[in-house]
Amino acid sequence: MNEEIKSFTISIYTENNIGLLNRISAIFQRRHINIESLTTSQSEIEGVNRFVIVVNITESQAKKIIGQFQKQIEVIRAYYHTEEQTIYQESGMFKIKSDLLFDEPQIQNIIKESNARIVTVNKEFFVLEKSGRRNEIESLRRDLNIFGIMQFVRSGRIAVTKEEMKITEMLLAFNNQ
Amino acid sequence: MKETQTMETSKTDIAQTERICGSEAIIKCLIAEGVDILYGYPGGAIMPVYDELYKYRDEIHHVLTRHEQGAAHAAQGFARISGRVGVAMATSGPGATNLITGIADAQIDSTPIVCITGQVPSHLLGTDAFQETDIIGISTPVTKWNHQVTKASEIPEVLAKAFYIAKSGRPGPVLIDITKDAQFGELDFKYEKCTGVRSYIPTPKTNVESVNAAANLINAAKKPMIVWGQGVILGEAEAELKAVIEKTGIPSAWTIMGASAIPTSHPLNIGMVGMHGNYAPNKLTNECDVLIAIGMRFDDRVTGDLNTYAKQAKVIHFEIDPAEVNKNVHADVAVLGNSKDSLSQLLPLLNENTHIEWLQEFKDLYAIEFDKVIKSDLHPTKEGLTMGEVLKEINVQSKGDAAIVSDVGQHQMIACRYSEFNKTKSNITSGGLGTMGFALPAAIGAKMAAPEREVVAIIGDGGYQMNIQELGTIFQQKVPVKIVVLNNEFLGMVRQWQQLFFDKRYASTEMTNPDFVTIAKGYHIEGKRVVKREELADAIKEMIASKESYFLEVCVEKEDNVFPMIPSGASVSDIRLS
Numbered sequence: 001m002n003e004e005i006k007s008f009t010i011s012i013y014t015e016n017n018i019g020l021l022n023r024i025s026a027i028f029q030r031r032h033i034n035i036e037s038l039t040t041s042q043s044e045i046e047g048v049n050r051f052v053i054v055v056n057i058t059e060s061q062a063k064k065i066i067g068q069f070q071k072q073i074e075v076i077r078a079y080y081h082t083e084e085q086t087i088y089q090e091s092g093m094f095k096i097k098s099d100l101l102f103d104e105p106q107i108q109n110i111i112k113e114s115n116a117r118i119v120t121v122n123k124e125f126f127v128l129e130k131s132g133r134r135n136e137i138e139s140l141r142r143d144l145n146i147f148g149i150m151q152f153v154r155s156g157r158i159a160v161t162k163e164e165m166k167i168t169e170m171l172l173a174f175n176n177q
Numbered sequence: 178m179k180e181t182q183t184m185e186t187s188k189t190d191i192a193q194t195e196r197i198c199g200s201e202a203i204i205k206c207l208i209a210e211g212v213d214i215l216y217g218y219p220g221g222a223i224m225p226v227y228d229e230l231y232k233y234r235d236e237i238h239h240v241l242t243r244h245e246q247g248a249a250h251a252a253q254g255f256a257r258i259s260g261r262v263g264v265a266m267a268t269s270g271p272g273a274t275n276l277i278t279g280i281a282d283a284q285i286d287s288t289p290i291v292c293i294t295g296q297v298p299s300h301l302l303g304t305d306a307f308q309e310t311d312i313i314g315i316s317t318p319v320t321k322w323n324h325q326v327t328k329a330s331e332i333p334e335v336l337a338k339a340f341y342i343a344k345s346g347r348p349g350p351v352l353i354d355i356t357k358d359a360q361f362g363e364l365d366f367k368y369e370k371c372t373g374v375r376s377y378i379p380t381p382k383t384n385v386e387s388v389n390a391a392a393n394l395i396n397a398a399k400k401p402m403i404v405w406g407q408g409v410i411l412g413e414a415e416a417e418l419k420a421v422i423e424k425t426g427i428p429s430a431w432t433i434m435g436a437s438a439i440p441t442s443h444p445l446n447i448g449m450v451g452m453h454g455n456y457a458p459n460k461l462t463n464e465c466d467v468l469i470a471i472g473m474r475f476d477d478r479v480t481g482d483l484n485t486y487a488k489q490a491k492v493i494h495f496e497i498d499p500a501e502v503n504k505n506v507h508a509d510v511a512v513l514g515n516s517k518d519s520l521s522q523l524l525p526l527l528n529e530n531t532h533i534e535w536l537q538e539f540k541d542l543y544a545i546e547f548d549k550v551i552k553s554d555l556h557p558t559k560e561g562l563t564m565g566e567v568l569k570e571i572n573v574q575s576k577g578d579a580a581i582v583s584d585v586g587q588h589q590m591i592a593c594r595y596s597e598f599n600k601t602k603s604n605i606t607s608g609g610l611g612t613m614g615f616a617l618p619a620a621i622g623a624k625m626a627a628p629e630r631e632v633v634a635i636i637g638d639g640g641y642q643m644n645i646q647e648l649g650t651i652f653q654q655k656v657p658v659k660i661v662v663l664n665n666e667f668l669g670m671v672r673q674w675q676q677l678f679f680d681k682r683y684a685s686t687e688m689t690n691p692d693f694v695t696i697a698k699g700y701h702i703e704g705k706r707v708v709k710r711e712e713l714a715d716a717i718k719e720m721i722a723s724k725e726s727y728f729l730e731v732c733v734e735k736e737d738n739v740f741p742m743i744p745s746g747a748s749v750s751d752i753r754l755s
């Protein structure tokens with residue numbers, strides 16, 4: 001029963017209520033599952049939130065944990081997907097000394113080649129933003145690290161799924177009951 | 178609250194609004210939900226509500242327990258015997274945290290209770306104010322739902338939702354934390370019962386194909402076996418289960434939480450599964466060809482080692498909670514839904530049948546268990562009294578009509594093994610959490626919810642002292658519960674494990690006990706102590722005959738063990754008789 005551990009993206013549609021994050025994270029914590037990344041935002045439906053959580057677990061764990069989410073009163077619906085079933089991105093921000101732009105001409109090439117975007121520039125620092133897969137952001141970080149990065153931050157994964165999730169239909173069905 | 182727009186309102190429900198304060202609204206909500214008894218303990222942050230309870234004391238009876246844990250367990254006992262929602266109330270901080278054990282117990286045993294806690298005024302939240310504790314954070318993992326109310330106007334809707342969620346689907350505990358300013362604040366009161374929450378599907382629809390598939394497997398089975406759990410009692414599917422069993426002739430066993438759904442004397446009732454269950458159903462779990470699980474969740478105390486559990490069998494799982502399906506045991510057929518509905522759909526599809534030879538295998542193994550265990554438990558020839566003979570005598574004197582409320586330990590296993598139940602909802606015990614201290618307060622709640630029933634609490638000398646203060650509640654409220662303490666001067670179950678698995682190193686399991694009868698008398702509860710077999714029958718007779726509460730201490734053999742036993746982590750096949 002040595003099932004493969006894979007990266008799963010868990011999407012949870014919920015009511016927008018205080019305390020729900022706590023309930024959701026407790027479900028991972030109780031099963032000793034480490035959260036690789038967690039993002040929460042408004043979803044496509046007014047008043048409905050969406051959690052996108054990345055965890056490395058087995059598929060049978062994923063199935064069971066979805067059942068636990070679904071069982072929470074304010075969870076409308078939960079899903080798990082493999083990487084192939086989603087389109088996903090992360091975003092990284094880099095704060096770098098402005099002098100380097102002029103002292104290290106190489107940096108300009110790095111920026112161009114990486115498709116990173118300059119968010120702001122002032123006398124002391126400039127800020128780069130790069131969206132993409134984790135490895136793209138990581139490789140940019142490695143390249144820039146040589147020159148020194150003042151601050152770096154990377155967001156959690158955001159993902160949309162290839163398959164439809166039919167949350168609106170589900171909510172309509174309730175209203176028409 | 179986002180659900181406002183989603184709550185359905187039946188036209189007849191719409192009452193005129195009236196301007197009242199939050200604390201009065203709380204009482205009115207309780208009354209609207211049919212609550213006439215609640216259990217609790219006052220304190221600063223809940224005082225406005227107690228003030229209203231005083232005003233409404235003719236309509237709603239508040240029972241002052243001696244500890245908030247007692248209030249939570251009493252609410253559980255109330256719910257377990259009646260199927261109604263039990264209510265407990267406490268102040269903020271320590272009052273609220275004292276409820277937690279009962280809430281956790283209700284969560285794992287699917288008991289519908291609503292707990293209302295007071296909270297510091299909303300402007301003090303997060304300031305480490307006096308008796309402020311994050312009870313929402315603390316209770317989150319052990320509640321079906323919880324919610325903090327900071328405005329009076331939210332009270333009716335939140336409480337309506339609380340009762341709906343606690344009772345519907347797979348029941349469970351709900352905690353509502355209400356800040357003191359919300360209790361003092363005013364609102365235009367109008368109560369509408371909650372009939373739905375859009376993100377919550379209490380009972381999944383039963384799929385016709387799954388019922389057909391289940392029926393086909395059952396009809397073709399040569400050696401089918403049913404194991405039912407509390408889902409049958411919670412779904413009030415006792416009659417449906419009985420019909421299924423009798424039509425198909427399938428030998429049927431129960432988990433500790435399912436006890437009493439079918440009378441003990443029923444010829445197809447083959448006893449309890451699990452660690453201290455009966456020999457035959459445990460052993461034959463690994464012989465059956467189709468295992469039909471109904472409203473049970475394959476707890477590890479039932480299955481033992483999962484890798485050697487019923488591997489040869491096709492498993493059919495009737496279950497209301499989709500998260501339980503395939504959680505521990507793979508289901509070849511899962512029938513989702515409420516047990517009453519799914520069993521009613523199943524019944525007409527089943528062929529009439531008998532399984533005489535297969536049933537005989539259970540009887541043969543029972544004979545072995547009788548010889549090796551039951552005989553000496555129920556008809557001992559040694560000098561010391563056994564727990565089993567006490568239970569046997571209670572069965573005789575109560576004619577099997579009593580509700581047995583057991584605590585946790587050896588006496589609990591003996592009570593569940595040997596009680597003879599005629600009526601459903603008669604076995605009230607802490608199954609999932611195994612909470613010592615449960616029985617005495619739970620018996621109070623049970624007796625108050627069903628005053629017409631004989632309620633007998635069976636408690637060990639250890640667990641008794643975990644909530645012994647509730648004798649005060651019994652005395653003050655004049656609750657005629659019967660209390661039996663089976664005193665072995667040990668934390669018996671732990672001592673048994675020490676004997677069997679730790680070379681008899683009795684670390685901190687020996688108890689030097691007080692004079693229990695004197696303590697009971699201190700609370701003006703009549704009591705007796707039995708040390709000799711000759712005194713037992715009369716004492717139990719006197720106890721059952723008593724119109725008031727009665728305390729009976731029976732001094733039993735100190736180092737008896739409970740068998741059969743599946744050692745923890747072993748296979749059900751490796752069940753030991755000694």
Ligand SMILES: Cc1ncc(C[n+]2csc(CCOP(=O)(O)OP(=O)(O)O)c2C)c(N)n1
Pocket residue numbers: 584585586587588589611612613614636637638639640641663665667668669670671
């Ligand atoms: C609150 C709590 N603490 C500890 C335990 C662990 N435990 C399980 S059974 C048991 C012994 C119970 O002793 P007693 O109440 O005297 O009953 P007996 O087993 O002797 O019948 C203990 C300590 C528990 N179940 N609950």
